[in-house]
Amino acid sequence: EADIYQTPRYLVIGTGKKITLECSQTMGHDKMYWYQQDPGMELHLIHYSYGVNSTEKGDLSSESTVSRIRTEHFPLTLESARPSHTSQYLCASSEGSGDYEQYFGPGTRLTVT
Amino acid sequence: QKEVEQDPGPLSVPEGAIVSLNCTYSNSAFQYFMWYRQYSRKGPELLMYTYSSGNKEDGRFTAQVDKSSKYISLFIRDSQPSDSATYLCAMSRGSSYKLIFGSGTRLLVRP
Numbered sequence: 001e002a003d004i005y006q007t008p009r010y011l012v013i014g015t016g017k018k019i020t021l022e023c024s025q026t027m028g029h030d031k032m033y034w035y036q037q038d039p040g041m042e043l044h045l046i047h048y049s050y051g052v053n054s055t056e057k058g059d060l061s062s063e064s065t066v067s068r069i070r071t072e073h074f075p076l077t078l079e080s081a082r083p084s085h086t087s088q089y090l091c092a093s094s095e096g097s098g099d100y101e102q103y104f105g106p107g108t109r110l111t112v113t
Numbered sequence: 114q115k116e117v118e119q120d121p122g123p124l125s126v127p128e129g130a131i132v133s134l135n136c137t138y139s140n141s142a143f144q145y146f147m148w149y150r151q152y153s154r155k156g157p158e159l160l161m162y163t164y165s166s167g168n169k170e171d172g173r174f175t176a177q178v179d180k181s182s183k184y185i186s187l188f189i190r191d192s193q194p195s196d197s198a199t200y201l202c203a204m205s206r207g208s209s210y211k212l213i214f215g216s217g218t219r220l221l222v223r224p
Contacts (some may be wrong), residue, residue, distance in 0.1 A: 004156075040121055042214040043157075043201070071192065090156050099207050100145040104156030 003027070006091050007065035014085055021076045021108045023091035025106055031099065032074040035090040037059060037107070043090065049074060081112040116140050119202055119215030122144065128221050134188040136202035136215045143213075146178050149189045151199045151217065160200075161187070171214040192222045 004025040045058030149157035
C-alpha cells in the first residue's frame, strides 16, 4: 500500500543529543517536505526537496538539516537537541507540479528535556 | 499580521447539523485554496482544493472561495461524530508554491 511513514512516533530525549527523524514514502513522489507544528498553531515549512540531492530551507528558521539521497527517504537531523526544539514534526510528499496536494505522515512528537 | 486567519474554536455542534468553517486571508495573490482534516495524533489529510473563485462539492463537503472578500469556507452537511477533528485551511500562490496554513479550527460533533 502506498503510504508515508515516520519514525519514531514519539521521542523524549535529553539536551545536547543528536537525533534523526526518519521519513519514507512509497508513492514515488519527487517532492517532500518537513513541517513543524506546535499545539494550536499553523504548520510551518522548515525544509523541502524537489528531488534527489535537492534540498532547500523553508520559511521557518530551523537548526535542523535534511538530506535526500534516495527518492523515498527524507531524514531530518538535529545535531544538538535543545528544549526549544520540542514540537511535532510532520513529513509530507507530493507528486508532479501540484504542491497543493500533499500527503502527510503521522508525525513525530519530539520532547527535549 | 498572519497571512491566513482561522478561528481556533472549538466549535461544538449536534450530530446532523450543518457546519461552517471559515478562513480569511490578506494576500490577494493566493490562487489555490485547500482544506485539510487532522485527527488527533495524526497528520493532516487533504479534503478538497479549489482553484481561484467559486464552489466545489464533494459528497457532504462544499468548499467556497470568495476572492473579492478574501474569504473561504468549508460547509459540512449532515455532520457526523466521525467529522470531529481539526480543520486546517491552506493557500498558495500557484501550483508549485509553498502552502501557507491557518492554525486550524477544532470541530466537535456531539452524538
